[in-house]
Amino acid sequence: MVRVKVMAAALTGLLAVSTLAGCGGGGDSGSGGGKDDGKLVLGFSQVGAESGWRTANTKSIQDAAAAAGYELKFSDAQGKQEKQIEAIRSFITQKVDVIAFSPVVTSGWDSVLKDAKDAGIPVILTDRAVDSQDKSLYKTFLGSDFVKEGKEAGDWLVKQNEGKTDPVNVVELQGTVGAAPAIDRQKGFAEAIKANPNIKIVKSQSGNFTRAEGKTVMEGILQSTPDIDVLYAHNDDMGLGAIEAIEAAGKKPGKDIQIITVDAVKDGMQALADGKINFIVECSPLLGPQLMDLAKKVKAGETVDPRILTEETTFTQEQAKAALPDRKY
Incomplete structure (x- = not known):
């Protein structure tokens, strides 16, 4: 009889523990079931x-x-x-x-x-x-907001050419084809420069967001499109690569060709401080x-x-x- 009572008490205790665990004491609560040690x-x-x-x-x-x-x-x-x-x-x-x-x-x-x-x-x-x-x-x-970033780049260029009637030929170095930043930064910039019909994008090509491709693509563009006033690069790295190509072609980045980029990484900011880039839109x-x-x-x-x-x-x-x-x- 004593043994039956002990077994009953043990069973009751086990049921109580089971009930507590089922009330959210340690399950994954539908959150994906990571390790049950409290660490996300x-x-x-x-x-x-x-x-x-x-x-x-x-x-x-x-x-x-x-x-x-x-x-x-x-x-x-x-x-x-x-x-x-x-x-x-x-x-x-x-x-x-x-x-x-x-x-x-x-x-x-x-x-x-x-x-x-x-x-x-x-x-x-x-x-x-x-x-x-x-x-x-x-x-x-x-x-x-990548569209906003593109618009801010375009707004700056429009302001720089306010009251001027000379044509402004822009080359655009786009990011990776199909990537959201490339799509949106192109869209925002295009919308902004509509405010000045003298500003025209004469060449647009992907540099895949890399410095190496930015340089290679810009080398080709400089040969095929000699009359360039402005370079708009979707990120600093492509802009920095393009600067190498511009300098190799005997031109002065920031003066002969104005340069606008997006990101504001240290190398880009240094180039801006040195006058090789003219304006950067931050993307943290x-x-x-x-x-x-x-x-x-x-x-x-x-x-x-x-x-x-x-x-x-x-x-x-x-x-x-x-x-x-x-x-x-």
Whole structure:
């Protein structure tokens, strides 16, 4: 009889523990089923390492994850969408808590994002958007307003030529074909320069966001298009590569050809301070802290804004000189 009572008490205790565990004491709560040790597991797929901006962006994310005490599973897509999709599928298989990625291109993500949604893993877009019509496939998009960046570049050029009637021939070095920054920076710039019909884009070609291709493409353009007044590059690295080509052709960057770029990485800012670039629109890569905060919120099931902008500015030569000593990237 005593043995029966002891067994009954033990069974009651086991049932009580089971009931507590089922009330949210340690399950994954539909958040993706990462390690049940209280540490958030974040899977992040990076575009690649095509520029100084991207390197700074990667470091910001890695440093912020370490500071937050998160486990970061990091993957470099090397500029290839298929590698990025493979990485995201791997994160789903590993049952991470949150997936974040900076899309190589805008299209072709619905299938893998639906798999993540079906697995109960929230997704955050960083730096670049996707063109999916189903906005429920991701929780939020953290990054810059690329259209605004292009518009700010164009507005500066329009202001510089206010009251002038001479034609202004612009060469545009675009980013990676199909990438959100390239599409939007082209759009914003084109909209802005409509304010002055004398400003014309005479040549537009992709430099794939890299310094090497920026140089190579500009070398070809200088041979085929001798009358160039302005270069608008979608990022600093392409602009810096183009500067090498311009100097090799015996021209003075910043004087013979005005140069406008986007990003404001240290090398670009130095070129601006030296007068080789005339104007830079900032696009901050330091998204790490904001991303970690968002990852924590979406894992907890909190509602977040579907679009979160980063704070940025623009730089002239004098502003670049003032900002350079404290520049972090």
